[in-house]
Amino acid sequence: MKRQVKLLQGNEACAMAAVAAGVRFFAGYPITPATEIAEILAQELPKVGGTFIQMEDEIASMAAVIGASIGGVKGLTATSGPGFTLKQENLGYAAMVQVPCVIVNVQRGGPSTGMPTLPAQMDVMQARWGTHGDHPIIVLCPSTVYEYYMLTIKAVNFSEMLRMPVIILSDAVVGHLREKVVLPDISEIEIVERKKATVPPEEFLPFKPDADDVPPFVSYGKGYRYHMTSNNYDEGGYPATNNHQVADKLLRRLHNKIEKRRGEIVMTEEIMMDDAEVAIFAYGCTARSAYSAVETARAQGLKVGLIKALTLWPFPREVVEKYGDKVQAVIVPEMNMGQLVGEVERALKDKKAGVRPLNRFDGKMITPEQIVSAVKEVK
Amino acid sequence: MAVHVQDYLRMHKMPHIWCPGCGTGIALGAVVRAIHNVGYSRDEVIVITGIGCSARTNAIIDFNTFQTTHGRALSFATGFKLTRPEMKVVVITGDGDGAGIGGNHLIHTCRRNIDITTILINNSIYGMTGGQYSPLTPRGSYATTAPYGTVEPSFDICKLAEGAGATYVGRATAYHVTLLEQLVTKALKHEGFSLVEAITQCPIGYGRRNKMKSPTEMLKWQREHAVNVKAAAGMSPEQLEGKFLIGEFVNKTAPEYTKLYQKLIEDAQSKGAK
Numbered sequence: 001m002k003r004q005v006k007l008l009q010g011n012e013a014c015a016m017a018a019v020a021a022g023v024r025f026f027a028g029y030p031i032t033p034a035t036e037i038a039e040i041l042a043q044e045l046p047k048v049g050g051t052f053i054q055m056e057d058e059i060a061s062m063a064a065v066i067g068a069s070i071g072g073v074k075g076l077t078a079t080s081g082p083g084f085t086l087k088q089e090n091l092g093y094a095a096m097v098q099v100p101c102v103i104v105n106v107q108r109g110g111p112s113t114g115m116p117t118l119p120a121q122m123d124v125m126q127a128r129w130g131t132h133g134d135h136p137i138i139v140l141c142p143s144t145v146y147e148y149y150m151l152t153i154k155a156v157n158f159s160e161m162l163r164m165p166v167i168i169l170s171d172a173v174v175g176h177l178r179e180k181v182v183l184p185d186i187s188e189i190e191i192v193e194r195k196k197a198t199v200p201p202e203e204f205l206p207f208k209p210d211a212d213d214v215p216p217f218v219s220y221g222k223g224y225r226y227h228m229t230s231n232n233y234d235e236g237g238y239p240a241t242n243n244h245q246v247a248d249k250l251l252r253r254l255h256n257k258i259e260k261r262r263g264e265i266v267m268t269e270e271i272m273m274d275d276a277e278v279a280i281f282a283y284g285c286t287a288r289s290a291y292s293a294v295e296t297a298r299a300q301g302l303k304v305g306l307i308k309a310l311t312l313w314p315f316p317r318e319v320v321e322k323y324g325d326k327v328q329a330v331i332v333p334e335m336n337m338g339q340l341v342g343e344v345e346r347a348l349k350d351k352k353a354g355v356r357p358l359n360r361f362d363g364k365m366i367t368p369e370q371i372v373s374a375v376k377e378v379k
Numbered sequence: 380m381a382v383h384v385q386d387y388l389r390m391h392k393m394p395h396i397w398c399p400g401c402g403t404g405i406a407l408g409a410v411v412r413a414i415h416n417v418g419y420s421r422d423e424v425i426v427i428t429g430i431g432c433s434a435r436t437n438a439i440i441d442f443n444t445f446q447t448t449h450g451r452a453l454s455f456a457t458g459f460k461l462t463r464p465e466m467k468v469v470v471i472t473g474d475g476d477g478a479g480i481g482g483n484h485l486i487h488t489c490r491r492n493i494d495i496t497t498i499l500i501n502n503s504i505y506g507m508t509g510g511q512y513s514p515l516t517p518r519g520s521y522a523t524t525a526p527y528g529t530v531e532p533s534f535d536i537c538k539l540a541e542g543a544g545a546t547y548v549g550r551a552t553a554y555h556v557t558l559l560e561q562l563v564t565k566a567l568k569h570e571g572f573s574l575v576e577a578i579t580q581c582p583i584g585y586g587r588r589n590k591m592k593s594p595t596e597m598l599k600w601q602r603e604h605a606v607n608v609k610a611a612a613g614m615s616p617e618q619l620e621g622k623f624l625i626g627e628f629v630n631k632t633a634p635e636y637t638k639l640y641q642k643l644i645e646d647a648q649s650k651g652a653k
């Protein structure tokens with residue numbers, strides 16, 4: 001066993017984790033503050049026999065990643081707000097056609113080109129609902145360099161396991177931060193490979209799911225000839241554009257892939273929540289300030305705890321609900337005008353705890369002091 | 380070499396969706412015969428499409444097949460080819476799909492000279508959505524979105540492909556289907572990016588609004604307006620007025636992308652990057 005102690009930048013950790021998780025294809029388009037991921041993978045992928053390509057835009061890079069994944073290789077792309085918007089079209093394709101792939105969005109200030117070098121958490125809803133149609137999606141959100149590494153591996157694993165796109169929503173702070181990390185030995189990391197066909201080609205139906213609602217994903221060119229379409233499709237993979245029953249069943253199944261593994265997918269950390277009277281619900285770089293705020297508040301004798309969400313979508317409602325009658329209030333600091341706070345309110349609608357948003361959208365981090373003040377206001 | 384196209388069709392997916400007299404199936408027949416001519420097995424060929432009537436070609440042919448988003452087939456194909464260079468990648472696109480929404484991807488796929496064979500079915504119209512004008516609709520044509528006639532000029536997609544770096548380029552029509560089959564056969568054998576434009580008829584979306592009431596009239600129009608590039612060499616500009624060229628326009632060798640990338644991998648593994 002060989003643990004590695006390293007000083008890593010967040011985006012660097014992401015790129016390293018991608019290689020460790022078995023990613024062998026990257027297609028991208030330069031954009032601040034995500035470019036380091038592309039630059040590192042341009043260097044590292046060929047060394048392990050993988051492919052890097054810089055495409056003409058983010059639409060094409062998303063398409064190329066999906067094409068590579070259909071070819072049988074794990075694929076990843078990285079971008080920021082403006083590029084994330086362009087990726088939405090084909091991200092929806094991947095959700096519908098059930099092609100594993102990972103999209104990293106290192107968030108910066110918006111709307112539009114906004115504040116290219118400054119952090120924000122303004123794409124939480126775009127990550128959930130950016131592409132059209134009622135698609136399933138998993139969104140993971142790191143607050144430290146170590147989490148960035150581990151969640152990148154998780155993202156690749158979930159995408160392969162469930163045949164779906166997974167988004168990593170980091171931000172300019174976590175992306176550019178340098179921290180000391182202790183990385184586990186490669187042999188200790190669980191790496192998931194997509195399921196293989198269990199029946200011969202004559203019996204094979206490309207979209208016939210197993211009990212976990214995930215169909216095996218069989219590479220083309222190995223004797224299994226089949227069709228895939230982004231139109232509503234049957235188990236044979238052929239368009240069934242006007243078939244209501246097929247549509248109903250398909251959409252439910254696409255969502256059940258996540259629901260059936262919710263316990264594994266929903267990741268949170270509950271810090272000093274045992275006796276907490278006030279909870280802070282935070283994620284990404286803001287969770288760093290929240291953690292510091294909890295320490296300060298506790299030193300002042302205030303019973304405050306932190307619920308740190310590592311999974312934003314599916315929203316960890318069960319964890320929030322659990323404290324709904326135990327705490328007086330839940331403070332939700334976010335670097336946007338109030339996005340995930342709506343989900344917290346939804347989870348607590350029949351509970352005693354009040355919800356207090358705390359927002360900042362000027363490109364500066366929410367400070368621990370701001371959070372401590374908010375705690376004092378609600379107490 | 381006689382071939383029953385039917386042998387390559389997924390007969391259980393019949394009937395197809397195309398209108399009577401549509402030229403899309405004629406182009407597809409030529410593609411299937413060309414694949415047969417070259418002798419590729421069904422398992423080693425993958426046919427990728429985008430969106431449109433042209434994109435409905437691959438669901439009914441018995442190869443590895445998938446349809447993608449509107450205009451993006453070449454980008455999906457680029458990712459696929461890079462990970463599976465041993466497979467024969469064919470993209471079938473339309474005039475809207477390939478020259479409109481996907482035009483930028485076409486330029487850059489030509490430029491990379493990646494080994495993908497593209498057949499662009501140009502029926503001069505957005506067929507699937509019911510007859511709106513496309514970037515390849517001739518100026519002055521009528522379309523549902525050009526009730527007074529289009530004011531925009533069309534452009535020569537073959538010249539664009541050549542300018543962008545495609546190493547095999549040709550054009551034929553549904554009427555000149557034997558030539559079409561020959562060009563696609565050569566394009567399949569060619570190493571590098573190839574584009575074959577197939578001028579076809581869309582009697583429903585284009586013909587009936589543009590004084591060509593029947594598919595036969597449209598085929599006649601193709602016969603009367605197409606001039607082989609070899610014959611054109613001896614013709615005057617007056618004689619070529621209003622005509623378009625068919626035949627092989629570009630056939631040259633240049634380094635192919637996946638081969639170059641394979642070399643890059645070998646170098647990175649032996650020497651390490653700079």
Ligand SMILES: Cc1ncc(C[n+]2csc(CCOP(=O)(O)OP(=O)(O)O)c2C)c(N)n1
Pocket residue numbers: 430431432433434449472473474475476477500502504505506507508513
């Ligand atoms: C992003 C997007 N925009 C618009 C459409 C609607 N649409 C479907 S087919 C089509 C036209 C296709 O035209 P062409 O490529 O010429 O193919 P044809 O049907 O003529 O073969 C359009 C605009 C779509 N599916 N996706």
Ligand code: SF4
Pocket residue numbers: 396397398400401402403432502506507580581582583584
């Ligand atoms: S609309 Fe035109 S291109 Fe489409 S099937 Fe009908 S005739 Fe063919």
Ligand SMILES: [Mg+2]
Pocket residue numbers: 431473474475500501502503504505506513
């Ligand atoms: Mg068309």
